[in-house]
Amino acid sequence: MRDSRGVTRRRALGIGGALGLMAATGLTSAAALARRPSITGARLRSALPLPLPFQVPLPVPAVLKPVGTSGGADRYEITQRETSVEILPGVTTPMWTYDGSFPGPTIESRRGRPVTVSHRNELPVPTVVHLHGGRTPAASDGYPTDLLLPAGRQEHSTHMGHGSGHGMHDPRAVLSELTRDYTFPLDQRPALLWYHDHRMDFTAPAIWRGLAGLHIVRDDAEDALALPAGPRELPLMIADRAFAADGGLAYPALDPTLRVRPGVREPYLAGVLGDVILVNGAPWPVHEVDAARHRLRILNASNARHYELEAVTDDGRRLDLVQIGADQGLLAAPVVHTLLPIAPAERYDVVVDFSGVPIGGLVRVVNRLGSGRTRDVMAFRVARKAADDSRIPRALSADLPAWRRSDAVRVRDFAFRAGQTRAGHGWLIGGLPFDPARTDVTTRLGDVEVWRLVADVHHPVHLHLVGFRVLSRSGRPPLPHDAGLKDTVSLRPGEAVEIITRFDGYRGRYLFHCHNAEHEDMGMMANLEIV
Numbered sequence: 001m002r003d004s005r006g007v008t009r010r011r012a013l014g015i016g017g018a019l020g021l022m023a024a025t026g027l028t029s030a031a032a033l034a035r036r037p038s039i040t041g042a043r044l045r046s047a048l049p050l051p052l053p054f055q056v057p058l059p060v061p062a063v064l065k066p067v068g069t070s071g072g073a074d075r076y077e078i079t080q081r082e083t084s085v086e087i088l089p090g091v092t093t094p095m096w097t098y099d100g101s102f103p104g105p106t107i108e109s110r111r112g113r114p115v116t117v118s119h120r121n122e123l124p125v126p127t128v129v130h131l132h133g134g135r136t137p138a139a140s141d142g143y144p145t146d147l148l149l150p151a152g153r154q155e156h157s158t159h160m161g162h163g164s165g166h167g168m169h170d171p172r173a174v175l176s177e178l179t180r181d182y183t184f185p186l187d188q189r190p191a192l193l194w195y196h197d198h199r200m201d202f203t204a205p206a207i208w209r210g211l212a213g214l215h216i217v218r219d220d221a222e223d224a225l226a227l228p229a230g231p232r233e234l235p236l237m238i239a240d241r242a243f244a245a246d247g248g249l250a251y252p253a254l255d256p257t258l259r260v261r262p263g264v265r266e267p268y269l270a271g272v273l274g275d276v277i278l279v280n281g282a283p284w285p286v287h288e289v290d291a292a293r294h295r296l297r298i299l300n301a302s303n304a305r306h307y308e309l310e311a312v313t314d315d316g317r318r319l320d321l322v323q324i325g326a327d328q329g330l331l332a333a334p335v336v337h338t339l340l341p342i343a344p345a346e347r348y349d350v351v352v353d354f355s356g357v358p359i360g361g362l363v364r365v366v367n368r369l370g371s372g373r374t375r376d377v378m379a380f381r382v383a384r385k386a387a388d389d390s391r392i393p394r395a396l397s398a399d400l401p402a403w404r405r406s407d408a409v410r411v412r413d414f415a416f417r418a419g420q421t422r423a424g425h426g427w428l429i430g431g432l433p434f435d436p437a438r439t440d441v442t443t444r445l446g447d448v449e450v451w452r453l454v455a456d457v458h459h460p461v462h463l464h465l466v467g468f469r470v471l472s473r474s475g476r477p478p479l480p481h482d483a484g485l486k487d488t489v490s491l492r493p494g495e496a497v498e499i500i501t502r503f504d505g506y507r508g509r510y511l512f513h514c515h516n517a518e519h520e521d522m523g524m525m526a527n528l529e530i531v
């Protein structure tokens with residue numbers, strides 16, 4: 001994978017290079033390619049009666065207030081604690097939360113204005129906070145072994161039972177007890193980011209139990225665009241879950257204490273899918289809107305579920321989803337979709353115009369990849385006529401990086417595929433399961449690189465620290481929804497995707513990994529050292 005001669009040889013294959021790589025590594029059989037399954041993962045079934053769709057109002061997570069401001073920086077405090085939340089009407093669900101709610105409180109920031117978030121861990125296990133999409137110094141990036149230990153848990157060592165089934169020591173781990181300050185310079189494009197748990201081996205069940213929240217970065221240039229704002233700007237965190245008979249969340253963890261043995265039971269090794277679709281923590285919610293343009297900032301916070309979203313009116317008309325932004329902020333110009341694929345951890349910023357919908361009409365947000373109850377996501381009820389002075393400018397931003405292939409100082413190939421670890425079935429990058437003590441990629445600050453990513457099944461690949469642009473998909477131009485600056489790219493089964501990025505910002509130890517959270521816990525991460 002890091003053999004430069006191998007790369008050169010594969011490059012010589014030209015447009016067939018990606019397919020050549022697949023053939024050379026036996027990555028994907030023709031039969032698997034032909035099947036192209038739309039779902040990677042297995043569905044867990046709830047043991048409770050589920051509510052009818054479009055009954056529960058859409059919650060909007062509260063915006064957290066800083067506890068203090070000094071020197072142009074804001075300080076926040078969040079307590080991680082177990083609490084009972086009403087997700088299904090009349091049902092009590094114990095969850096692990098940031099500050100008592102799911103999703104956690106939203107943090108709103110201005111570009112270039114630093115934020116410190118002091119996290120206090122009152123949960124029964126160590127935690128790690130990662131700000132997904134943040135341009136963050138390594139010490140605050142939430143490396144999986146930089147544990148925040150609960151009080152009195154100093155005896156937790158840096159040895160952990162990893163997915164490869166053997167204790168693993170990370171001499172570089174920085175442990176904290178009870179509280180830890182994470183500092184985010186937020187010197188980056190305005191975007192919808194999200195914070196979530198990233199603990200070694202147990203990220204998937206920790207997010208599933210509730211450790212996820214939103215962080216929005218804004219700036220004056222974006223404010224001046226006159227996009228829909230205030231109550232007409234809605235964050236939508238979509239996540240699937242399943243519920244046990246006692247109202248608790250169901251999850252097929254091998255170790256329900258989430259302390260020792262990572263991983264999930266058969267048949268969930270490819271990912272855990274719930275049968276309840278939550279938006280901002282509510283099942284199939286409904287939201288009353290003015291007959292006007294709305295800005296929907298969509299995050300797929302599901303562990304493994306992919307969506308292909310469409311907005312359908314009562315008479316079967318599909319409304320335009322006008323994409324204005326990607327993971328890392330505004331596009332150069334809007335892109336119109338009627339169907340929007342969204343993989344785990346991706347964000348899409350879209351404007352939907354409800355002005356043509358009759359008053360009283362319902363607009364359902366549907367997942368074309370779902371079936372039965374998981375086909376519905378949420379609905380908007382168009383409640384009233386209203387004036388609308390918002391607009392969608394033809395030019396949204398002019399600061400997107402325009403890296404060219406010729407800027408790249410090297411090309412790297414990475415295969416994301418199933419494989420064996422010492423613990424049994426696992427998920428590998430370049431044939432290896434994650435090892436915090438092994439440096440997989442070393443690059444120099446400021447270098448531009450092209451990465452070629454090849455998949456067996458669906459793998460949403462995420463790079464920490466940097467945004468990237470999609471150059472190609474299986475030798476063809478990127479898809480319309482690949483526009484803009486991204487930090488997570490959805491590799492579809494059998495696909496080869498080329499991305500280009502510049503490694504700038506900070507030196508230090510970062511990660512890249514699959515954001516199917518179950519894959520991530522079962523080995524599909526690698527170290528990225530920026531020197």
Ligand SMILES: [Cu+2]
Pocket residue numbers: 416427458459460514515516519520524
């Ligand atoms: Cu994966």
